[in-house]
Amino acid sequence: MALSDYRFCVVGAGITGLVYAERIASQLNQPVLLVDKREKLGGNSSATIDEETGIEVHDYGSHIFHTANETVWNYISQFAAFNSYRHHVLIHTCGHVYFMPINLKTIQEVSGKAFTPDEAREWIESSTNGSGEPRNLEEKAISLIGPDLYRLFIKGYTAKQWGRPPSELPADIITRLPVRMTYDTEYFNARHQGIPADGYDAMFRKMAGTPGIRLLLKTSFSEIAAQLSRDCTIIYTGMIDEFFGYCFGALEWRSLRFERETVPVRDYQGTTVMNYGDETVPYTRIHEFKHYHPEWEKPFNAGKTIIFREYPMAWKPGLEAFYPVNDERNNSLLRKYRELANRHPGILFCGRLGAYKYWDMDKAVAMSLEGFDALARRRYER
């Protein structure tokens, strides 16, 4: 089939593009082109099994599938069984290791007291200063959790994450800071959680293997755009500002750099993700991937492990975009790009890059399922 014969083209084979392509092929029975400039499926959720150790490495940092949405869970479970991994995050700060988010156990360790939930609440409230409207993130955080918890858990980590001290960051970056008045140390509340039992790549390959999908990897949209027919519907999951040649300027992101190391020990840190709260430590987190698959006995018990040290950095065009900076300036720029996009009804901008939003994978799946339903309705109404 010539490229000009396709009525649907999905740009980007991340989880958003994969859901759209799978739905179009399986529900509308329409052939669909799925193009991605990378050589792998999965976008920023992609993972690679290391040849030497057999460890599944998440290419862009730890990715845990978690959802409370039954529709999303039923949908994704068609393409993978999930292992029983439940996520915990720890933070190494001022010589101690604590569970995150802050919970009764953390408060007990910091205060030295075995508080009941009400006593812990009172302890926090007595340390927060109720004086006036917070002028910056530091004041806001202290008003929510008090100076001790702020210094241990927020100050250094946030400064490294944003490249600026919290006293120079806007207060509205945070609306609340999660504090659990229970001994529950799990990171996510969602009922469904896990890692695809055969790895992410197997799951993404199953989605892309749906009959009717033609996959073009290592292909940028600009390389094929001119060959598509005028009535081809384009589902575009790349950056909206890049699509329009940054005509109003670039939307701002935070980027990350990962430093990979294969360490000759069976277990480096005893857990998947360790945050580092001290500013003297230049990275924010260490990921140790073998702990995502304790059931993969051979790589798990081998005498080597793979870690990533994560360093936040400023973004500029050409670098990987990780976290959108949804402040006033960028949101008003986004509105301009959206208005421009409205003048191109044959192109749907979606996914985290098209929407300029931080979305977990389950949210990206939910938005894509809804977006597909709207697309299908529009087709039948025509």
Ligand SMILES: Cc1cc2nc3c(=O)[nH]c(=O)nc-3n(C[C@H](O)[C@H](O)[C@H](O)COP(=O)(O)OP(=O)(O)OC[C@H]3O[C@@H](n4cnc5c(N)ncnc54)[C@H](O)[C@@H]3O)c2cc1C
């Ligand atoms: C550090 C970090 C950790 C995260 N951890 C988790 C987690 O634990 N659990 C969770 O649920 N979510 C997590 N997420 C969120 C998750 O990464 C996103 O939900 C997911 O990547 C969204 O998928 P997407 O398809 O919308 O975008 P992407 O994954 O970015 O995919 C977009 C694809 O489009 C392609 N593309 C772009 N432009 C073009 C073009 N012009 N031509 C061809 N191809 C193009 C790109 O190459 C890419 O493959 C995390 C995010 C970050 C930043």
